[in-house]
Amino acid sequence: MILGELEKQVLNYLWSAGEADAKQVHAAFYAERSRSLNTIQSTLDRLYKKQLLSRSKQGHAFIYRTRIDREDLIAQLIRDITSDLIRQDSESLIAAFVSLSADLGEDELNRLEAMILDHRRKGREQP
Incomplete structure (x- = not known):
């Protein structure tokens, strides 16, 4: 399995935060990296498909958690x-x-x- 730089950064964020939706992850990264919300959503979806994240629906958003320490x-x-x-x-x-x-x-x-x-x-x- 190969992880991109943003994927590793998102995993690190979720290990420290515990859980977050795409908007929360975006807010954490936007100030220093100016990534778009769409880029963050795509990254979260890739990590989910690689089975590194789990997600549950809350309202209109998915809440993501790491599946592996x-x-x-x-x-x-x-x-x-x-x-x-x-x-x-x-x-x-x-x-x-x-x-x-x-x-x-x-x-x-x-x-x-x-x-x-x-x-x-x-x-x-x-x-």
Whole structure:
């Protein structure tokens, strides 16, 4: 799945806002980006069709909410990008993550280590 820049910005807005209709999203973006309401409505509809948003009708407007949390979407995007490249060589993916971790500070590395340990524990607990 590929996300455009505006789609990513709209998702970020909805993760922080919780829910919004097209006019609310437009108002949040208009001051700094001067996007048209039609552009925002099209973006929301694309995200809905990609199954990243849910929507419910309230009056004449749809209220949009994210269907996936930020971490799960990032994981899905990483899988989509890397799946074809690492089928034969998972070492490359691990090496890439190690390379990226060079930019992390000590606190972030400690959090990463704790998350890995937690993930291992959960994996052992499952039958």
